[in-house]
Amino acid sequence: MHLWAFVFASSLLGLAAVAQIVVTPFSTTGYLDEAKADTSDFNSGGTISVNVYIITIPKNLLFEFPAAFVPFVKVAADPSLHGYEVSINGNVVNGQIRAGQISIAQLSMHFGNGYIESVGDGSIQILNGPLIRINDPNGVFSKSYNLKPFFTADDENPSIAAFTGFPMCIPRSTSDEKCPDSNRPAGQRSFNAPDPAVMAPFKAGDFLEFAGIKLGNEIICSEIRIFA
Template identity: 30%
Template structure:
């Protein structure tokens, strides 16, 4: 991952296409309108060959999901076919169980966010995300912990019973596995499970936390928390990270810290119908209000990305005035503020070296307020970056080792949470929002590589049909970007 010079996107100058068009005047310059739909999944079906891979109706509008489009779930990427394998996997079924028109319909509606362009009278998506409510979150104090089922009761201390929350954890990294012991009696939808390769169950600093499987759980050791219930800020290591985070003797940073009754947590997940009535939250993420650090320079070290967004630039149209941006922003936290954090833009499965935004020097985490936070905004109007699928953060100098229990030291990879498309600056001309320049998205325009799915590795190609921007030079610009996508850096 040593950064090398990255070819700027301006190897195809921004003015070149307009100059050629002015000289020749032979190319059409009609921008395709963009769209964003967020709402319940009304219909969802696999499409006949040649028409894309699937069709989905959201807010009353049918949308084509192109072949090779990966759908972003809370903890993983899946193909549309994988979504039709059902909650527990298996062969492709006639119904996904996610649409209101399915028989039977889901008890709780599922939500999709689709972003794309209208091409030839068809809505064609370039970005697709599915959840049961992307902004749904719960919070409260842990009232009870059931080690047999891994279930947490979360609500007010000393008040009525709160929410029932179980981690949707098929591998049992953070507690009882989905199919183990008494937890197996309530099957959880593995399509919406937590991310097994990062640390989505963590303290505010990124240190992993867990639900004890019993009084003595070696995988979730009681010794990783101080004896005092009031001690919620400390260092899991021999040397304190700072005076207000004293070292905890005997704490093993290779293991997560156990949650306790009285801890305040925030959680996100889907509602699963519980036997006998009511719901259990199948959580794909949980954050505890704990300040757990690791000793300076020690391994393992943990971090996570809280926010990742990226601008998409745009294509120039003679008839369209628009505001474009390539602004990139990251916010995250690390358990070792003495070491810098490198941030890269990558395409998981095809070009995992990607582009280093920081270089080897990295970002310096805060050593003041919000001790351990790293953040930066790379400015707009900088066209040096092709658009990528993921953002990677790594602690500089860490070997980024995978631990035997499934945790990863010093590395966190997050999907880009928001793509910022161009916006019209002269309202009413041409009477719709400018197209999203999907030709600039490396992983959509060029394809390449493979992705692991429920059916095994799947090769990823260029989207078909492609949600074209409508720019006459899009193919040439896309070819320029494709070279940039695979350039060493």
């Protein structure tokens, strides 16, 4: 066989193989019914069940939480996440659903706003509303809280902040050097912090927006923004 004929025949075989791969887009949002990792490896893939669909999770795919990205193997190991809302975008490849992007939340529109009535021991009471806490496993913005670490606040690109981007905090004590009362001029809602190297404390009367998950009668927040 001549070389050109061999190359032509090989190309046709390659095209035939490609033509057999059928790919269509896929998306769904629903409750997480089940999650199984293939191995215990950090980057393991596996499968999840959502809305009766069985969806393949490829290796190295991270679950997107409100302010964190978490390996699938850790999600699969936490049965308390069953029943949470997940949104998946991906493809159906020869009949198999493969996830390409996946996010998870207790409720995707779980947020609120209001005025601060009082700031207490690691918590904020919203006027005529819920008691909220910062989900802060590393104790950056407030007292450490780690019951739901996957739904953490972002403590490197602060998600607890004024709308100007300045990081805010709940004092751990009356002499908290990381959240000093002196960094919030008395009686001012719109302010310039005297010391830009430390955070400014929330104050009664601040108007804020918050987003998080509900545990008992409290909202455990991954994001809080005040209008200041």
